[in-house]
Amino acid sequence: DELRAYAREVVEKEIGKHAADGLGRADYALASGGAFVMDHSDPFLVGNWFGTSRRRVHSKAVKMLTPSFGEPGQCFPLKGSDGFVQVRLRAPVVPEAVTLEHVSKAVAYDRTSAPKDCRVSGWLEDKDMESETRLLLTEFSYDLDRSNAQTFDIAESAHSGLVNTVRLDFTSNHGSDSHTCIYRFRVHGRELDSVSAVHA
């Protein structure tokens, strides 16, 4: 009976996590939450662009900030084996972790387009100050043998303040010469409450 209760508890917890965006963790880079792609390296797609003269973003770049629901193809492909994407978060947060997701091995046609060596930086940007000191948040390698959504903690030492802009640079991929696909990039962290935020 105790074991049955345990089995049921494990099932409910894991399904709850799966139903809660796969990780059960708030994502400040989620498009439906108000985040958006500000800039990216050359896309591996012809297509529609939008934006201002200073900045142009491909109309499909938003795919990097939306759930993929296990579907191959629900990604944004960038040219070559290195590149970047820069995201404006829905709100300033003290970043605690990032998640990089590729399509599951079980349904993928080919995973050579997965990013490999990555570096994530963040900073606080506002209308008056275009850019501030950029903080290195974390460096990691996406591993094709682990689960498809891989979360990387940001060292305490990098918890130095609020950021509203996060940039993912990838310097290599898993073999494709032509392109690198980003299925989804997430940023986890905590908002400061309004009062402390003002004084942060």
Add this chain to the structure above:
Amino acid sequence: DELRAYAREVVEKEIGKHAADGLGRADYALASGGAFVMDHSDPFLVGNWFGTSRRRVHSKAVKMLTPSFGEPGQCFPLKGSDGFVQVRLRAPVVPEAVTLEHVSKAVAYDRTSAPKDCRVSGWLEDKDMESETRLLLTEFSYDLDRSNAQTFDIAESAHSGLVNTVRLDFTSNHGSDSHTCIYRFRVHGRELDSVSAVHA
């Protein structure tokens, strides 16, 4: 072995329920099933409206009748802490329960916009008779500490006949002064077979 079989059975049943729209229960207010929003209180959104001179519905109101897949932001926000939404069901049913869903606590940025005290009424409306006697189906309070999709049974005494129109009125929310978000509203019930429906 018996316990292993039990574990497997629990897992398959719970995943089946999750895969079947989260509850494994038919929803007569589902947009892809043919239901639609007929009317609602003021939205907390600028945007596109459509409809006739008598009735206007915001183009995003349909979000209340579609799955949210665990994503924050996949809701329709209404102005203030009270308001309503009125839905034409896909077919007349004897209503048995309703489900109100908000985003999961695990991924939410803020849940003060969740509705709290609610009242659901229903009636049968056709082209000739604009409105009939409205039946109170149920009153409930959405509880932030329970699972995010909360189902409320309709008392047997309210099983008095077919309805094709259901209205959700909320009279309070969980703290937001500016708006209340409806992630999804569902109506469960049973259709009468064609012959009995004619005589109902």
Add this chain to the structure above:
Amino acid sequence: DELRAYAREVVEKEIGKHAADGLGRADYALASGGAFVMDHSDPFLVGNWFGTSRRRVHSKAVKMLTPSFGEPGQCFPLKGSDGFVQVRLRAPVVPEAVTLEHVSKAVAYDRTSAPKDCRVSGWLEDKDMESETRLLLTEFSYDLDRSNAQTFDIAESAHSGLVNTVRLDFTSNHGSDSHTCIYRFRVHGRELDSVSAVHA
């Protein structure tokens, strides 16, 4: 402890499969992977068509090649109780199985529109040769009492070569006189590596 580990392992495996498009198996007929509907029998829908003078495809036909996520209505309805759909795969494969999916019993309003007796054929088609010998891949009956996504293996004897075009013919459905709904049709198989493909 061993049983707890087992319970956890079953849960993780089953959720992984569910998260990987429900089956954990690559689908060469998936629209987001590059497959598309080439032709189909008369639709049970008014609507938009696109294509050339030789071939016209309804704008909603793509629903047959996209996930349904447990939602009733996320299908393409064809007129009557027999008909067909023809699909260009994302790449030539040696076909190993097909999956036909209808909406889950738990959330369906009516399942009389489910296809019943089916026949699947495949061939390799290119620009120069409009059609080649069509191979019968499998014949099966969709069973309303089994799980909603039903996979049918293709006999070894039919593993005779690469196909890039697959046609599903259904000759009966589960009772509806007016229409038959295809929620999703998938094709599983293996690509040959580039070198062997050239000599295949």
